[in-house]
């Protein structure tokens with residue numbers, strides 16, 4: 001037996017536990033605060049965890065996976081290669097090349113010889129605002145359908161007097177098991193287009209579907225939406241924040257894709273759309289940055305050519321010269337490296353398996369979470385969590401739960417349910433279809449031990465769920481975007 005034959009008997013592919021595909025580059029220690037200190041602070045901020053100082057989080061911070069990525073050593077090193085020239089800095093050209101590499105040849109852009117077809121913004125929402133402001137010039141009574149608009153996307157659409165419409169899949173609404181619960185409801189989309197395609201300036205798919213439990217969208221669904229969009233001559237866009245995570249699910253779960261590389265799948269996904277906007281704070285693996293990208297030969301550019309000029313003007317007025325937008329030269333460099341890392345198989349395997357493992361720990365502890373587990377977060381189903389107690393919709397149990405978890409155990413999650421997505425209209429609460437608390441897992445930040453501690457804490461709350469009181473909304477119930485601003489107190 002030669003040496004390698006011997007080694008073959010002991011290969012790491014046979015091991016049950018795999019080490020992470022990276023090591024820590026630097027770490028930061030957390031200050032320790034007692035439950036009493038955390039309680040006092042939460043009282044001061046009216047139980048609104050957005051306003052709770054992060055340096056008093058003794059446990060894990062799952063408020064968002066956005067901008068909370070731990071950057072790689074390459075990214076930290078690339079910061080020092082940043083070029084802060086006012087126009088046409090080095091990073092801009094590298095990014096233009098990288099966008100083509102990451103998203104495919106349709107997105108090739110030559111900054112020297114072509115008019116802008118991509119627009120950089122400091123994060124996702126200004127990119128959304130620019131697009132919807134441009135669209136709002138097309139007329140009144142417009143509707144933008146999606147498989148699930150994110151909250152700021154929805155608010156940006158509304159603030160431009162356009163109606164956002166969520167066409168969630170049946171599997172998502174009925175809480176059924178399915179691999180691609182993030183899909184667009186094709187029947188509802190077909191119906192909408194049949195009745196009023198003239199009022200639909202754009203069709204959206206959010207990949208993965210954050211509002212719909214972080215669930216992925218299948219290639220089949222992308223193709224179906226694309227065909228309908230073509231049939232009715234309506235441009236089709238992605239909200240592409242978690243594009244690489246979505247591609248991983250297609251590779252793992254959709255037939256015909258398991259032999260394909262992630263990059264091939266991404267290229268195919270992006271071949272079907274006429275444009276996309278993205279917050280690079282997610283799958284760009286950076287702490288700040290966003291963009292809006294219009295396909296040069298796509299339907300949007302052909303149907304609304306004047307809007308491209310509108311977008312350039314808007315960007316210059318509100319963010320900066322098109323060659324840097326709202327992003328500093330050094331941050332452009334980190335983005336180039338982030339986009340190279342995010343498509344690596346070993347990165348995505350580890351990233352999503354970590355989230356899946358976290359979800360499985362909840363399931364094993366008998367805690368109701370949205371299944372299958374999505375790509376970036378675990379979503380606690382609050383209605384099921386409080387089932388059998390006296391908690392009512394208007395008691396906002398999700399807000400109570402999140403406050404107690406932070407005060408008692410030092411972990412921060414966020415309510416994305418009846419309070420965040422609900423509305424107080426004509427003296428009544430209008431509940432949205434879903435009522436979740438989200439644990440969004442920052443990329444490359446936590447280890448298994450951290451996740452285990454969180455599940456133990458949630459289990460302790462679940463075991464005593466009948467002792468958890470509801471909350472009173474002391475301020476902000478009727479406001480728009482109320483979850484960012486409201487204040488609460490526990491009911492006595």
Ligand code: F0G
Nearest residue numbers: 064065066123124125150210239241279
């Ligand atoms: N679209 C989706 C699907 C998002 O998840 C977000 C942000 C945005 C757009 C807006 O991007 O924050 O850079 O302006 N989601 C974060 C979250 C905030 O916690 O889910 P942004």
